[in-house]
Amino acid sequence: MNHRGRWRDAEGIIFDAVGTLIRPWPSVAEAYRAAALRQGVAIAAEETRARFQIHFASDEIHAERGLLSTDEATEKRRWRRIVAGVLPEIPDPDRAFDELWDHFGRPESWRAFPDVAPALRSLESMGVPVCVGSNFDSRLRTVVRGLPELENWRDELVISSEVGYKKPHRSFFEAACAHLGMSPDRVACVGDDLENDVEGAIQAGLSGVFLDRSARGESPFPWISTLAALVQARFHGS
Ligand SMILES: [Mg+2]
Structure with missing residues (x-):
């Protein structure tokens, strides 16, 4: 079966x-705007968003192990560079980095999407093994432990900075x-x-499903607009 239909029969699921x-x-x-404001610098949220997209897109390269390799130190260096790039006007970039690093490591700074708990419960009742595969760093462990929708999956985390390679590298999926x-x-x-979750997965021999919450329907790959649709496809095969 080609990758278009095979995902419905998958026995295990990795969620980004x-x-x-x-x-x-x-x-x-x-969060970035607030960090700048604490140092007396006002930047419009829209400007911060645009800058973040630019700086987030470029990876930090681990010099010895090459493209898409990573570890905790590499991720921390990357985030320090992103914060400095997004907030160049602030007088104390190290302070902003420390604050933002801590902020995004706290469960209170994150919310689970509303379709997550029902979907995970359904998959669990169907006996489908699930893990979370993320390019976030080890802070994800603290975040997941603090979110009630996800705490049952606290031991099911596969994190790129711990694996040594990030998505879409084949080693991550392995x-x-x-x-x-x-x-x-x-x-x-x-x-x-x-690129990271669907194409990378397919290239590593898995099937891939694009979650397009905006439901634009422009993916050349199988796509769903909610996690409920994923569960439904498994129940009804449609
Ligand atoms: Mg993602």
Whole structure:
């Protein structure tokens, strides 16, 4: 079966975290704007958002291990660079970095999407093994432990900075499949990033499902607009 239909029969599922299961609350732009304001610098939230998109898009390269390799130190360096790039006007970038690093490591700064708890409960009752596969760093462990919708999955986290490679690298997906104890052809990855979660998964031999919460329907790959649709497809095969 080709990748278009195979995901419905997947025996195990990897969910991306940010944008798929959880989102920052307040928004990233608002958190950065507030950090700047604490140093007396006012930047419009829209400007902060635009800058963040630019700086977030470029990866930090781990010099010895190459593209898409990572570890905790690399991630921390990356975030320090992002904060400095988004907020160049502030007098104390190290303070802003420390504050924002702590902020995004706290469960109170995140919310689970409303379709997460029902979908995870349904999959659990169907006996479908699930793990969370994320390019976030080890702070995700604290965040997940503090969110009631996700705390049952606290031991099911596969995190790129711990694996050593980030999505869409094949090694990341191999680690996630190993966590589930399944070969890649039995696993589907579901996420809101086409390159990282869907194309990367397919190239590593999994199936991939694009979660497009805006329901634009422009994906060349299988897509759903809610996690409820994922559960429904498994029940009804449509
Ligand atoms: Mg995501």
